[in-house]
Amino acid sequence: xxxxxxxxxxxxxxxxxxxxxxxxxxxxxxxxxxxxxxxxxxxxxxxxxxxxxxxxxxxxxxxxxxxxxxxxxxxxxxxxxxxxxxxxxxxxxxxxxxxxxxxxxxxxxxxxxxxxxxxxxxxxxxxxxxxxxxxxxxxxxxxxxxxxxxxxxxxxxxxxxxxxxxxxxxxxxxxxxxxxxxxxxxxxxxxxxxxxxxxxxxxxxxxxxxxxxxxxxxxxxxxxxxxxxxxxxxxxxxxxxxxxxxxxxxxxxxxxxxxxxxxxxxxxxxxxxxxxxxxxxxxxxxxxxxxxxxxxxxxxxxxxxxxxxxxxxxxxxxxxxxxxxxxxxxxxxxxxxxxxxxxxxxxxxxxxxxxxxxxxxxxxxxxxxxxxxxxxxxxxxxxxxxxxxxxxxxxxxxxxxxxxxxxxxxxxxxxxxxxxxxxxxxxxxxxxxxxxxxxxxxxxxxxxxxxxxxxxxxxxxxxxxxxxxxxxxxxxxxxxxxxxxxxxxxxxxxxxxxxxxxxxxxxxxxxxxxxxxxxxxxxxxxxxxxxxxxxxxxxxxxxxxxxxxxxxxxxxxxxxxxxxxxxxxxxxxxxxxxxxxxxxxxxxxxxxxxxxxxxxxxxxxxxxxxxxxxxxxxxxxxxxxxxxxxxxxxxxxxxxxxxxxxxx
Amino acid sequence: xxxxxxxxxxxxxxxxxxxxxxxxxxxxxxxxxxxxxxxxxxxxxxxxxxxxxxxxxxxxxxxxxxxxxxxxxxxxxxxxxxxxxxxxxxxxxxxxxxxxxxxxxxxxxxxxxxxxxxxxxxxxxxxxxxxxxxxxxxxxxxxxxxxxx
Numbered sequence: 001x002x003x004x005x006x007x008x009x010x011x012x013x014x015x016x017x018x019x020x021x022x023x024x025x026x027x028x029x030x031x032x033x034x035x036x037x038x039x040x041x042x043x044x045x046x047x048x049x050x051x052x053x054x055x056x057x058x059x060x061x062x063x064x065x066x067x068x069x070x071x072x073x074x075x076x077x078x079x080x081x082x083x084x085x086x087x088x089x090x091x092x093x094x095x096x097x098x099x100x101x102x103x104x105x106x107x108x109x110x111x112x113x114x115x116x117x118x119x120x121x122x123x124x125x126x127x128x129x130x131x132x133x134x135x136x137x138x139x140x141x142x143x144x145x146x147x148x149x150x151x152x153x154x155x156x157x158x159x160x161x162x163x164x165x166x167x168x169x170x171x172x173x174x175x176x177x178x179x180x181x182x183x184x185x186x187x188x189x190x191x192x193x194x195x196x197x198x199x200x201x202x203x204x205x206x207x208x209x210x211x212x213x214x215x216x217x218x219x220x221x222x223x224x225x226x227x228x229x230x231x232x233x234x235x236x237x238x239x240x241x242x243x244x245x246x247x248x249x250x251x252x253x254x255x256x257x258x259x260x261x262x263x264x265x266x267x268x269x270x271x272x273x274x275x276x277x278x279x280x281x282x283x284x285x286x287x288x289x290x291x292x293x294x295x296x297x298x299x300x301x302x303x304x305x306x307x308x309x310x311x312x313x314x315x316x317x318x319x320x321x322x323x324x325x326x327x328x329x330x331x332x333x334x335x336x337x338x339x340x341x342x343x344x345x346x347x348x349x350x351x352x353x354x355x356x357x358x359x360x361x362x363x364x365x366x367x368x369x370x371x372x373x374x375x376x377x378x379x380x381x382x383x384x385x386x387x388x389x390x391x392x393x394x395x396x397x398x399x400x401x402x403x404x405x406x407x408x409x410x411x412x413x414x415x416x417x418x419x420x421x422x423x424x425x426x427x428x429x430x431x432x433x434x435x436x437x438x439x440x441x442x443x444x445x446x447x448x449x450x451x452x453x454x455x456x457x458x459x460x461x462x463x464x465x466x467x468x469x470x471x472x473x474x475x476x477x478x479x480x481x482x483x484x485x486x487x488x489x490x491x492x493x494x495x496x497x498x499x500x501x502x503x504x505x506x507x508x509x510x511x512x513x514x515x516x517x518x519x520x521x522x523x524x525x526x527x528x529x530x531x532x533x534x535x536x537x538x539x540x541x542x543x544x545x546x547x548x549x550x551x552x553x554x555x556x557x558x559x560x561x562x563x564x565x566x567x568x569x570x571x572x573x574x575x576x577x578x579x580x581x582x583x584x585x586x587x588x589x590x591x592x593x594x595x596x597x598x599x600x601x602x603x604x605x606x607x608x609x610x611x612x613x614x615x616x617x618x619x620x621x622x623x624x625x626x627x628x629x630x631x632x633x634x635x636x637x638x639x640x641x642x643x644x645x646x647x648x
Numbered sequence: 649x650x651x652x653x654x655x656x657x658x659x660x661x662x663x664x665x666x667x668x669x670x671x672x673x674x675x676x677x678x679x680x681x682x683x684x685x686x687x688x689x690x691x692x693x694x695x696x697x698x699x700x701x702x703x704x705x706x707x708x709x710x711x712x713x714x715x716x717x718x719x720x721x722x723x724x725x726x727x728x729x730x731x732x733x734x735x736x737x738x739x740x741x742x743x744x745x746x747x748x749x750x751x752x753x754x755x756x757x758x759x760x761x762x763x764x765x766x767x768x769x770x771x772x773x774x775x776x777x778x779x780x781x782x783x784x785x786x787x788x789x790x791x792x793x794x795x796x797x
Binding site: 074075076100102103104105107108109110111114115117118121122125502503504505507524569587589590612613614615616618619620628631633636637639640641643644 | 658673674680690721
């Protein structure tokens with residue numbers, strides 16, 4: 001027991017008739033006042049009301065209470081209310097315990113006697129715990145007013161812009177050599193039909209001109225230490241080899257002897273090992289593909305401004321930031337060879353390759369031709385990699401249906417004689433995009449609903465598509481000139497990100513948000529936020545919104561703040577008892593426990609800024625040295641003993 | 649045993665899932681057995697086996713530990729740690745002469761009020777059939793002290 005002179009006040013709420021209608025509150029109060037250590041027990045209509053709270057405050061002052069128990073509703077509702085009341089009366093707010101006799105008692109029971117007995121038991125258990133509670137001070141964490149944005153797709157750009165406009169220092173990094181992310185590969189952002197590269201350009205232009213923004217390309221986070229308000233992040237930046245003096249003359253590209261498929265053109269064309277990803281690229285300079293380059297040096301000789309240096313090594317950059325926004329996006333599903341005929345002929349392509357074929361600045365200059373011929377009969381297959389295919393997920397990719405219907409209109413405007421079939425299981429052109437579906441129908445696109453996935457057979461020049469139409473229940477065979485597989489979104493190296501940032505993943509492998517509905521754009525780790533398709537499939541517009549949402553949450557945390565206060569319900573080591581076995585270190589999911597030396601002796605130590613307060617280290621500690629503030633062994637054991645009626 | 653016998657059940661719930669499920673059961677006015685007493689912890693991974701041994705030693709007829717579904721832990725993996733500890737503890741309970749089925753580990757998410765009601769009702773029924781815990785208390789206490797040390 002913390003003090004011989006325990007003076008506890010117990011307050012029973014009627015909650016109108018919500019509690020008092022089932023529980024005999026007078027009897028509970030009478031019983032509570034008989035528990036040793038309880039100096040006052042009262043009951044009142046609404047404890048959470050001004051009068052109710054004042055009743056507690058006055059007692060704390062007049063009766064010199066050093067512990068408070070409120071038996072009312074769920075702590076989820078009013079724990080903060082009463083904690084503040086206790087604090088305002090000058091008592092440490094962590095010498096308070098709440099008992100739930102509404103949700104857990106009066107609302108689920110009808111027998112007055114049994115419900116009253118249960119309420120008495122719960123009050124007795126809480127009083128026992130309060131006797132063991134200790135005053136705690138909130139953890140004060142200094143705040144660094146800067147944010148790291150990992151990933152520069154639309155979500156990352158949107159987040160970085162919001163933060164930079166508010167005046168925070170923003171670091172935006174991307175593992176690729178250029179900014180803009182996945183969207184730069186798209187030509188038709190439905191429903192407006194804007195080219196992806198033109199879509200991100202104004203965002204990038206505004207961002208890079210701001211003095212409080214620092215851009216790092218070819219860069220990845222390799223480790224994170226510290227916690228909310230003060231993260232220490234180590235970044236590895238792979239060399240770009242080319243300085244900012246590059247004039248984009250292109251002589252190096254001509255000199256380069258290496259050719260590889262161009263991922264920025266859907267691998268439909270080849271590019272050199274030294275190349276410009278696309279003409280709007282930022283930073284505006286050539287880049288070198290490290291995996292393809294043989295370092296032959298021909299580009300160095302060709303460069304008129306001596307901008308190339310192949311001896312540059314990778315470098316490490318340490319950043320100190322107050323919050324982190326993870327916007328690593330997604331990867332498009334890559335079908336296996338032979339999956340719906342993919343890879344067996346050049347005339348089965350993915351939706352991303354179709355995007356490139358429709359781009360005025362794409363490999364065909366916007367002419368919709370394949371192998372030199374205009375395809376007449378075109379079959380779109382939807383949901384490849386999400387609902388159908390070798391690997392499937394439960395997540396709808398959200399943007400494909402509208403893109404698919406928009407693409408049919410684009411193709412028909414180029415080649416009005418085309419016959420287009422859309423094979424689908426569900427069409428989800430939601431919101432404003434519904435109009436695209438009707439337009440496609442009006443323009444003669446044939447929608448074929450399937451339940452069993454269609455089969456694609458490649459026979460030399462011919463492609464045959466077999467499908468059973470689910471509404472008329474008839475088999476259909478379509479001889480096609482071109483098959484387009486609309487591929488789903490899959491998580492982008494989420495495993496690695498989750499490991500580094502200690503986050504968790506959804507069943508489909510995306511990074512998990514703290515709460516899908518109530519805490520979007522947040523992770524369970526304070527100070528780490530999530531934006532865009534990294535958290536699950538999103539359309540372009542949704543990613544922009546999600547990015548701004550993540551940024552505003554980071555702003556709410558950091559803006560105009562020198563420090564933040566954190567609940568002190570964290571783990572703490574009793575260094576006298578600690579034997580230095582370090583079992584706790586392996587237990588901690590947040591890297592919050594480290595080793596420290598007290599003279600010669602090795603002990604564990606907890607960083608209260610990193611500790612999230614789960615208490616699993618305390619449960620594992622064999623010597624009882626690790627304690628969980630607010631849930632200490634002695635506090636919980638007191639509750640357990642009181643459960644059986646043992647009153648100390 | 650007499651028909652009057654009502655088991656006493658102690659339940660440890662995770663703050664983020666099962667405690668909220670119990671709240672939801674109340675909000676939805678579902679009827680739960682009246683002999684369950686809940687101790688709220690932040691995570692099922694906080695539940696030290698000594699709490700459970702102590703509960704049995706003090707006369708609990710059954711203990712439920714309830715956390716988030718695998719993969720859903722608020723602290724990422726606390727529920728897996730609870731699982732490992734409870735599996736081991738069940739073996740130990742058998743050796744102490746306590747029927748291992750008196751200890752239950754369950755996953756109840758915040759939205760599963762129905763499951764909360766089913767689990768608690770089922771536990772109460774099974775324990776009613778099993779009858780009061782009749783361990784050799786002195787022996788248990790001795791073993792417990794060793795375990796705690």
